[in-house]
Amino acid sequence: MSNTVIAPSILAADFARLAESAGAVEGSADWLHVDVMDYHFVPNLTIGLPVVQSLRKATTLPFDCHLMIADPARWATQYAEAGAYNVTFHAEAATDPVAIAKDLRKAGSRAGLAIDRDTPVEGYLELLPHFDLLLIMTIKAGFGGQAFIPELLDKVRTARRHVDAGHLELRIEVDGGVADDTIAACAEAGADTFVAGTAVFGAEDPAAAVRRLRALANG
Numbered sequence: 214m215s216n217t218v219i220a221p222s223i224l225a226a227d228f229a230r231l232a233e234s235a236g237a238v239e240g241s242a243d244w245l246h247v248d249v250m251d252y253h254f255v256p257n258l259t260i261g262l263p264v265v266q267s268l269r270k271a272t273t274l275p276f277d278c279h280l281m282i283a284d285p286a287r288w289a290t291q292y293a294e295a296g297a298y299n300v301t302f303h304a305e306a307a308t309d310p311v312a313i314a315k316d317l318r319k320a321g322s323r324a325g326l327a328i329d330r331d332t333p334v335e336g337y338l339e340l341l342p343h344f345d346l347l348l349i350m351t352i353k354a355g356f357g358g359q360a361f362i363p364e365l366l367d368k369v370r371t372a373r374r375h376v377d378a379g380h381l382e383l384r385i386e387v388d389g390g391v392a393d394d395t396i397a398a399c400a401e402a403g404a405d406t407f408v409a410g411t412a413v414f415g416a417e418d419p420a421a422a423v424r425r426l427r428a429l430a431n432g
């Protein structure tokens with residue numbers, strides 16, 4: 214059975230029709246990726262807790278919440294309490310990532326650690342046993358529709374070697390520019406979890422786009 218997870222990012226959906234967009238990928242996607250941006254950690258503003266709480270009632274898809282926010286220690290557990298399956302926060306914004314991970318698990322979600330384009334992965338490998346997911350940005354965090362940066366797959370390779378050598382139960386997720394022409398390289402590098410915004414919600418048939426991405430990831 215395939216281990217592949219496809220998580221369409223609602224950043225590329227119509228924000229006036231979020232429930233409809235989620236519905237369009239129910240049955241084909243595994244998770245719904247929810248990008249929370251606060252205009253401080255990144256220079257963009259998207260959605261926050263009230264939208265996540267409302268959307269939670271509108272779809273059965275598990276939420277993969279990606280917090281691009283300056284103060285995850287203050288907010289992260291509230292996303293877990295709102296029903297997120299994963300809550301991922303940025304290493305660059307956290308003074309004690311392990312404490313936040315413990316709080317998230319206590320609050321009932323899985324804990325994810327994200328690293329942005331310019332952050333080396335090596336400094337965080339030792340923390341991975343405390344996490345369920347490592348999100349490696351394949352663009353600079355902040356905006357959808359950017360071009361994939363293939364050089365960043367070296368971080369995925371490094372993380373995959375570490376995870377396999379330590380027999381860690383940790384998903385490796387890539388986010389940014391993941392599309393038909395880039396997903397196979399991500400999978401070959403060792404990613405098993407794929408965020409795709411434009412490639413899914415920019416497509417005429419989002420469910421077919423998810424199925425195509427999964428097939429390409431699985432080779």
Ligand SMILES: O=C(CO)[C@H](O)[C@H](O)COP(=O)(O)O
Pocket residue numbers: 222224225246248279352353354355356357358359388389390391408409410411412
């Ligand atoms: O985290 C993100 C941006 O910071 C988005 O999830 C990412 O950009 C997905 O969009 P696309 O697939 O269009 O690149």
